[in-house]
Amino acid sequence: MTKPIDTLNLQHQNIGRLIALIEREVDVVDDGGMPRVAMLQDIMQYINHFMGATQHSLEERLIARAEAVGTAGKADLDECRRLRDAAATCGRTFAALVEAVREEQLVERTGFVRAGRDFVEAQRRHFAVEEDKVFPALRRVMREDELEALGDELERERDPLLGGIVEKEYRQLYEYILRSSA
Numbered sequence: 267m268t269k270p271i272d273t274l275n276l277q278h279q280n281i282g283r284l285i286a287l288i289e290r291e292v293d294v295v296d297d298g299g300m301p302r303v304a305m306l307q308d309i310m311q312y313i314n315h316f317m318g319a320t321q322h323s324l325e326e327r328l329i330a331r332a333e334a335v336g337t338a339g340k341a342d343l344d345e346c347r348r349l350r351d352a353a354a355t356c357g358r359t360f361a362a363l364v365e366a367v368r369e370e371q372l373v374e375r376t377g378f379v380r381a382g383r384d385f386v387e388a389q390r391r392h393f394a395v396e397e398d399k400v401f402p403a404l405r406r407v408m409r410e411d412e413l414e415a416l417g418d419e420l421e422r423e424r425d426p427l428l429g430g431i432v433e434k435e436y437r438q439l440y441e442y443i444l445r446s447s448a
Contacts, residue, residue, distance in 0.1 A: 269413070269417055270413055270416035270417040270419075270420055271405055271408075271413075271416075273417070273420050274321075274324075274396075274401065274420075275397060275401065277321065277425065278393045278396070278397060280425075280427075281313065281317065281389070281393075282393070283446075284309045284312070284313065284443070285386050285389050285390065286446075287305065287309060287443070287446055288306065288309060288360075288382060288385070289382070289383075289386050291305070291306055291382070292378075292379055292382035292383055292386070295375060295382070296375075296379045298375075301364075301367070302442070303364060303367050303368045304368075305439065305442045307361075307364050307365065307368055308436065308438060308439035308442075309439060310361035310364055312426075312427055312436060313357055313389075314354075314357050314358060316425065316427070318354060318357075322350060322354070324416075324419060324420070325350065325396070326347075328400065328404055329343050329346060329347065329400065331412070332400060332403055332404055332407075335407045342395065342400065342403075345395055346399070346400050349388065349391050349392035349395055350392050352388045352391075352392070353385070353388040353389045353391075353392045355388075356381070356384045356385040356388040356389075357385050357388075357389070359381050359385070360381045360382050360384070360385040363377065363378050363382075427440060
């Protein structure tokens with residue numbers, strides 16, 4: 267049974283859609299336009315809060331399991347942690363700039379674009395290490411009971427945006443996603 271890891275891969279795909287929306291809005295700013303600030307703020311709130319609190323703690327337990335059984339090289343696991351932390355730092359920086367724009371503060375266009383692109387690239391690099399190195403190693407060594415426990419944990423920590431039932435605070439963002447997919 268590898269379903270929980272498949273679920274984590276699906277979460278990455280879903281977040282990838284949000285990252286693509288961020289990238290489009292950053293391109294709008296780079297071209298001299300005004301971004302959809304409310305959408306960016308919703309995306310960053312979701313990524314920084316739900317993903318930071320839920321997925322990152324689960325990810326850390328998975329990395330610890332990989333270390334315990336020696337499935338992935340220490341360098342790969344250290345790289346995964348480093349990239350996760352870098353993505354989180356870039357996310358907080360970009361979220362602060364989005365908030366500043368929302369509050370109609372003066373924000374340098376090039377700084378906004380750079381911060382947005384740094385976040386997008388950091389997130390993609392982090393996901394690539396997990397998907398290419400950490401998840402395959404875990405698939406090889408996790409026991410059925412561990413996979414079942416991981417699946418149970420994923421169910422308890424249901425995604426409030428992309429987990430099937432959209433919570434009220436994320437409905438507008440969900441609508442943005444639907445419109446951008448059409």
